[in-house]
Amino acid sequence: MTESEALRRPGGRSARVRDAVHQAVLETVIELGVGKVGIPEVSRRAAVRDSSIYRRWGTRENLLVDALLGASEHALRVPDTGSLRGDLSAFASDLIDYLNTPLGDGLVRTLASIPDSEDTRSARDEFWTSRLRTLMPILTRASERGEVPPDVDGRILIELVIAPIHFRHLLTREPTDPALVSVLVDTAIRAAQTTAHGRPEDR
Missing domain, CATH: 1.10.357.10 (Tetracycline Repressor, domain 2)
Structure with missing residues (x-):
C-alpha cells in the first residue's frame, strides 16, 4: 500500500497519522501559542513528513482549524x-x-x-x-x-x-x-x- 492510499483510509495508519499531527498541533499551541504553529514544526513533533501534511490538509490554516475544532x-x-x-x-x-x-x-x-x-x-x-x-x-x-x-x-x-x-x-x-x-x-x-x-x- 502506498503512503497516499494509507492516508486516505478511515482507520489504521491514516487515523494514527491524523492523531499524531493533531497532537503535535495542540502541543505547539499550548507551549508556544497559535501564532507559532507551522507545518515544519508540526512535522517534526509528529514525525510525519511535511509533504504528507500538505497533501492531506493543504494549508496551515486548514490544519489548525481541523485540529482545534476536533x-x-x-x-x-x-x-x-x-x-x-x-x-x-x-x-x-x-x-x-x-x-x-x-x-x-x-x-x-x-x-x-x-x-x-x-x-x-x-x-x-x-x-x-x-x-x-x-x-x-x-x-x-x-x-x-x-x-x-x-x-x-x-x-x-x-x-x-x-x-x-x-x-x-x-x-x-x-x-x-x-x-x-x-x-x-x-x-x-x-x-x-x-x-x-x-x-x-x-x-
Whole structure:
C-alpha cells in the first residue's frame, strides 16, 4: 500500500497519522501559542513528513482549524442540571473556562482571523452545526418541563448566551464572570419566552 492510499483510509495508519499531527498541533499551541504553529514544526513533533501534511490538509490554516475544532468537540460537556437556567449557566461557565485555555483561545482567534476558503468555511460550518445539534437536548428538556414553548428557536437562544462571551473575550476584554453569566442566561430565557408567544403579559 502506498503512503497516499494509507492516508486516505478511515482507520489504521491514516487515523494514527491524523492523531499524531493533531497532537503535535495542540502541543505547539499550548507551549508556544497559535501564532507559532507551522507545518515544519508540526512535522517534526509528529514525525510525519511535511509533504504528507500538505497533501492531506493543504494549508496551515486548514490544519489548525481541523485540529482545534476536533479538540474542542470533547472539551465542552452538555450539562443536565434539571433546569434550563442551570444548564445554560453551566455551559456558559464551561465556555468561559475553555476560552481562557491556550486551546480555547487559539480556536476562537484562528476562526476569527483565517481567510475564508471553501475548506475552512466548510469545517467551521460543520463544527457549529454539530455543536448546536449537541446542545439541542437542553432545549428539548426545557420544553418538556414547560420552561420554554416547544417552538422556541434553540439556535437563537444559545447564541444569545454565547455570543457576548466571545465578544468580550475577543474584542473588549471585559470580565466574563458569574455575574455576566447570570445576566446573559436570564436575558436569553426571557427573550425566548417573549418571542415565541408574544409578550408574557399578553398571554
